[in-house]
Amino acid sequence: MATILIPTPLRKFTENQSKLQVNAGTIQEALQDLASNFPDLKKHLFDENGKIRTFLNVFVEEDDIRDLQQGETQVAHDTVVSIIPAIAGGSI
Amino acid sequence: MIFIQLDACEKMLEDAQSTFPDECCGFLFGQEINGERHISEIMIVDNAKEGDKRRRFEITAKDYLRAERFSLKFQLELLGVYHSHPSHPAIPSEHDRVAALPFFSYVIVSIFEDHKIDVRSWRLNDERQFDPEAINAPPLEIQASNALTH
Numbered sequence: 651m652a653t654i655l656i657p658t659p660l661r662k663f664t665e666n667q668s669k670l671q672v673n674a675g676t677i678q679e680a681l682q683d684l685a686s687n688f689p690d691l692k693k694h695l696f697d698e699n700g701k702i703r704t705f706l707n708v709f710v711e712e713d714d715i716r717d718l719q720q721g722e723t724q725v726a727h728d729t730v731v732s733i734i735p736a737i738a739g740g741s742i
Numbered sequence: 743m744i745f746i747q748l749d750a751c752e753k754m755l756e757d758a759q760s761t762f763p764d765e766c767c768g769f770l771f772g773q774e775i776n777g778e779r780h781i782s783e784i785m786i787v788d789n790a791k792e793g794d795k796r797r798r799f800e801i802t803a804k805d806y807l808r809a810e811r812f813s814l815k816f817q818l819e820l821l822g823v824y825h826s827h828p829s830h831p832a833i834p835s836e837h838d839r840v841a842a843l844p845f846f847s848y849v850i851v852s853i854f855e856d857h858k859i860d861v862r863s864w865r866l867n868d869e870r871q872f873d874p875e876a877i878n879a880p881p882l883e884i885q886a887s888n889a890l891t892h
Contacts, residue, residue: 732807
């Protein structure tokens with residue numbers, strides 16, 4: 651089972667757990683598994699089209715999935731996946 | 743309600759002043775007790791936005807992970823993010839809202855060329871809209887005047 655690290659602002663949706671195990675072959679499946687176990691988390695992981703939100707970085711070990719195969723990036727039983735919020739904004 | 747300790751507040755306002763007219767940014771750490779947030783530390787980070795830093799800020803994934811590690815190391819909660827709005831009010835923009843996360847306090851420092859400062863805090867609600875979060879104003883006013891006389 652792959653391990654997903656949950657960032658502080660999303661832990662209120664995971665019963666305050668910072669580390670969770672998921673059964674998945676890809677990142678997309680891993681996040682969907684997470685969302686099905688914690689439904690309130692879903693809107694913070696996926697946009698209205700079911701794609702991983704733009705303002706969310708997902709890392710497999712040290713690599714951003716945007717540099718790999720995005721949601722189709724494979725995960726193994728010992729893979730550590732980090733969800734890292736993209737912190738951004740501006741005055742206008 | 744969010745309380746920001748004086749030294750943390752002073753650092754934040756100095757960052758906003760020294761970075762002006764660009765936007766500054768950083769993280770807020772402390773404790774939440776009975777729903778009240780007490781900020782005792784801040785972490786100043788680089789505005790990594792490529793392009794118009796006067797109107798935009800961005801924090802790298804590396805700096806975000808550094809903030810998470812800092813909170814673990816010092817047993818403080820990562821409670822929010824601050825950034826400045828140079829020459830603009832301390833009101834979140836649509837760009838702020840779209841990128842925002844639940845749980846975090848979003849402290850915005852409005853700073854103008856004439857040194858007028860306003861500091862406000864905002865929290866995302868369940869409809870992904872910002873609600874104002876009460877902030878301890880008197881110490882902020884004191885620190886604003888101190889920061890600007892340095």
